[in-house]
Amino acid sequence: MSETGDIIDQWREHLAIARRRSPHTVRAYVATAARLLEYRHIKSWQQVADLSTRDLRGHLAERRAEGIGNVSAARELSALKSFVTHARDLTGAEPGAAPRIRGPRIKKGLPRPITxxxxxxxxxxxxxxxxxxxxxxxxxxxxxxxxxxxxxxxxxxxxxxxxxxxxxxxxxxxxxxxxxxxxxxxxxxxxxxxxxxxxxxxxxxxxxxxxxxxxxxxxxxxxxxxxxxxxxxxxxxxxxxxxxxxxxxxxxxxxxxxxxxxxxxxxxxxxxxxxxxxxxxxxxxxxxxxxxxxxxxxx
Missing domain, CATH: 1.10.443.10 (Intergrase catalytic core)
Incomplete structure (x- = not known):
């Protein structure tokens, strides 16, 4: 298995078992991480941990150029922050520190309950x-x-x-x-x-x-x-x-x-x-x- 595949498998296991995230969240976060690794040609956890705020902004800019909206961009940013924070925990580089970057403003609509x-x-x-x-x-x-x-x-x-x-x-x-x-x-x-x-x-x-x-x-x-x-x-x-x-x-x-x-x-x-x-x-x-x-x- 490739190094990238190892990272994705470890990330999936961390989300599903350690963090007990829902299957939907696991799929979304894994897909976001896989795109990041592919776009940035990343092969190790250390490279993930070394990503800067500027790197993440650049990645999100590329995704926005592909046509994703504010809601999708905000979700991807949340997944990216979690991914990089986990990498920093693993490598000891600023353990637990999340990248400082703000996402797009999302106007929350009212929940739509049923009677x-x-x-x-x-x-x-x-x-x-x-x-x-x-x-x-x-x-x-x-x-x-x-x-x-x-x-x-x-x-x-x-x-x-x-x-x-x-x-x-x-x-x-x-x-x-x-x-x-x-x-x-x-x-x-x-x-x-x-x-x-x-x-x-x-x-x-x-x-x-x-x-x-x-x-x-x-x-x-x-x-x-x-x-x-x-x-x-x-x-x-x-x-x-x-x-x-x-x-x-x-x-x-x-x-x-x-x-x-x-x-x-x-x-x-x-x-x-x-x-x-x-x-x-x-x-x-x-x-x-x-x-x-x-x-x-x-x-």
């Missing part, structure tokens, strides 16, 4: 449209973990059999290997228990709770496709994605009176700024929606 009724109908439709009953129970349980507990899809799918039986709270390992404790509503716990009871594969030890039809770990793509089918059946917009369920969890809780710091902890946001965007949504409307239809023990 409680839409979420409830989505969960029901996903369950009813599955090819097998156990798979329907599985998909609806995953969606309820996102809508009822605010989990990211990768966090829900990373749950292990050792986490069972689910109690009133759950320790979740999120981005950056950071752990947080989230409360679990009875309807969420019941949905997971119903799926486990019907799952045709043994759920024990360190095995993942959620399985694909062949018994392997359930992929995000399967859940996304199931929700896309339900979305079309219900006539919902394309923005009604699995992640929209997490947005709904956040907006409904904020509307019900949750403070930003508590919401930040529940969502696992690294900074309060990521959570503050939810304050721009109509609080009164969220409160009414949450009280009327958010999953809870009596409904």
């Amino acid at each position: 409680p009724d839409e979420a409830t109908n989505m969960v029901s439709t996903v369950a009813e449209s599955a090819a097998e009953d156990w798979a329907g129970l599985r998909d609806s349980a995953v969606l309820l973990l996102m809508y009822g507990a605010g989990l990211r899809i990768a966090e829900a799918l990373s749950l292990k059999a050792s986490d069972l039986p689910l109690g009133e709270t759950l320790v979740v390992t999120g981005k950056g290997n950071k752990q947080r404790v989230v409360p679990l509503l009875p309807v969420v716990r019941d949905a997971v228990a119903a799926y486990v009871a019907e799952c045709p594969f043994e759920v024990s030890g360190d095995a993942p709770i959620f399985r694909g039809v062949k018994g392997g770990p359930l992929s995000q793509g399967i859940v996304q496709k199931a929700m896309a089918r339900a979305r079309r059946a219900l006539g919902l917009p394309d923005t009604a994605t699995p992640h929209a369920l997490r947005h709904s969890f956040a907006t409904h809780l904020l509307g019900s009176g949750a403070d930003l710091r508590s919401l930040q902890e529940l969502l696992g946001h690294a900074s309060l700024g990521s959570t503050q965007i939810y304050t721009q949504v109509d609080a009164a409307k969220m409160l009414e929606a949450y009280r009327s239809a958010h999953p809870r023990e009596d409904g």
Whole structure:
């Protein structure tokens, strides 16, 4: 294997195992690193560690000339900073020091949550449209973990059999290997228990709770496709994605009176700024929606 291939393999392993990044993030960060190595003819970790702010600016300028927009450029910069910082950790050159470079300004749009009724109908439709009953129970349980507990899809799918039986709270390992404790509503716990009871594969030890039809770990793509089918059946917009369920969890809780710091902890946001965007949504409307239809023990 080439030296470049070794670097990419080591970077992929670091992201997936040491940093516990989602498969989507791993793919994106690895692709960004591979482009950098190719464009700059880099063959060693030391060469990566030696890259200057000017080098990175030049690389990003080349990428912008290829037509990538502000959002893509900002994402690539984040990946590049992480890559170079890791190289400096490995080589002892300014260990832990991230390159000082600002990315393009990105105007954040409002999250687009779905209403409680839409979420409830989505969960029901996903369950009813599955090819097998156990798979329907599985998909609806995953969606309820996102809508009822605010989990990211990768966090829900990373749950292990050792986490069972689910109690009133759950320790979740999120981005950056950071752990947080989230409360679990009875309807969420019941949905997971119903799926486990019907799952045709043994759920024990360190095995993942959620399985694909062949018994392997359930992929995000399967859940996304199931929700896309339900979305079309219900006539919902394309923005009604699995992640929209997490947005709904956040907006409904904020509307019900949750403070930003508590919401930040529940969502696992690294900074309060990521959570503050939810304050721009109509609080009164969220409160009414949450009280009327958010999953809870009596409904």
